[in-house]
Every structure is written in structure tokens, then in C-alpha cells.
Amino acid sequence: MSDMRIRAQASGNQATVRVLMTHEMESGQRRDAAGKLVPAWHIQDLSISHNGRPVMTAEWGPAVSKNPFMQLVIKGAKAGDKVGISWRDNRGEIRSQEAVVA
Amino acid sequence: MNTRRIALQQSLAVAGLLATAGLWPGRALAFTKAAFDAKNMAEAVRALGGQPPMASKDISLEVPEIADNGAAVRVSFSTTLPRVQRMLLLAEKNPSPLVAVFNVNENIEPSFIINTKLSESTDVLAVAMLADGRVLFTKKPVKVTLGACGN
Secondary structure: OOOEEEEEEEEOOEEEEEEEEOOOOEOOOOEOOOOOEOOOEOEEEEEEEEOOEEEEEEEEOOOEOOOOEEEEEEEOOOOOOEEEEEEEEOOOOEEEEEEEOO | OHHHHHHHHHHHHHHHHHHHHOOHHHHOOOOOHHHHHOOOHHHHHHHOOOOOOEEOOOEEEEOOOEEEEOOOEEEEEEEOOOOEEEEEEEEOOOOOOEEEEEEOOOOEEEEEEEEEOOOOOEEEEEEEEEOOOOEEEEEEEEEEEEOOOOO
């Protein structure tokens, strides 16, 4: 659970959401000590919800930086609302986290 | 009492997790592999069902002029155009140029910040795919001192 940090801040009629995820985001371009290509390993799908309702999805390739940072803005979100973020990587691992808009 | 409250909180947290994870079955097929395998913007946009992209001043893109470290380059992009369906971020000279696709609707401001890897000095492109079928883009160069190919 410690591998995603979400900060959601309401301002006017919207909330700015900043997310810091923990993931290796291996590019698939790197070679190990033995000269073998290390396979790509990256977050592939994301889903963002506002008070339980899906509002956005994203697709990422391996060029998103290690320990990804993302900022987005949800319209109509206010203090006390819930923002949920889920990701799935290309190995099928899933993480979900929820935060309350401040 | 305390432990009971904690247990209750935990089970609520788990229920929330499962509810969110429950989004996946319907979304599991979202990843558009052909777009991420594409070798340039036109190919990537076509793989996502879009028309040939046209340059536009209505998309704003902020990148550093010089990036000392290509492993994490902060990019901001947004548009004031109405009825945006998708925002794309690409790095032209990366082995796979498409970095990320954001599928948005009227609940989301088409405005994002993300950290990306750049393998070498390159043009960075931000693309907006609109509901009326138009595909618009803008681009900016980034000079990379230390590339991210080894990362």
C-alpha cells in the first residue's frame, strides 16, 4: 500500500491530483551484466475514479520514467470527494489506492 | 473497541480496493499495442483510429530546453480545445516514440504533467484527438545531455 502516493487538492470547481507511483518501468532497451536484454516491465493501464465513478483511463509504454509521476485535473471534484487510482502492469500486477480531496 | 474500529477500517479499505480492482475486467483490453509499437506519430495516431495529425497552436507543451538526465524529463501539456477524447505524448527519437495515451472525457481537464524518458535529444510531441475527428499536435525540442537508453 505504500507504493502509491496521491495528493488531491481542490481549487475552485476542480481538483488537481498528483500521483507518485513506485514501479521499475524497465524500458526493454537495457542490457544486464551478461549483455542480455532486460525485458520491458512497465505500468500499462491506469484507471482513475472520482467518488467511485471511472473518469479517465490511460495507457503507458515503457518510456514513462521509473517511479512515475503524473498530474491531472478532475472537473467538479471538491474537498471530501474520493479519488481512486488503479494501475496494471504488463506482468498483470495490480495496485489500487484511494485518497480524499483536501 | 479500538481494535474493532481498526479491523472495520481495514475491511472497508479492502472492499474499496476490490471495488476499484473490479474496474479491470472491462478495461483490461485497453492497451493498444500497435500504437506503442509504431515508429512515428502518424503511425501511432493511425493505430488509435485517428486521422493524419495537423500542427496547431491550440495545444500547449512545456518541456525543459536542456535535460541533463534523460531518465526523467518533466513534460506538461494541455489544450483549450473542446471535446477532447485523447491526449498523446510522444518523443520522436525514442525507440518507441509513443510514451503515453490519456483517454479523457468531459470530467477531466485535458491538462497533464508526467515524467518521461528521452533516449537522446529529440522533438517532444503533444497530440489531441478530438470528437469531431480532428487530430492536432504541437512539438518542442529537448536537448538531452545524458540519454535514458540504459534506464
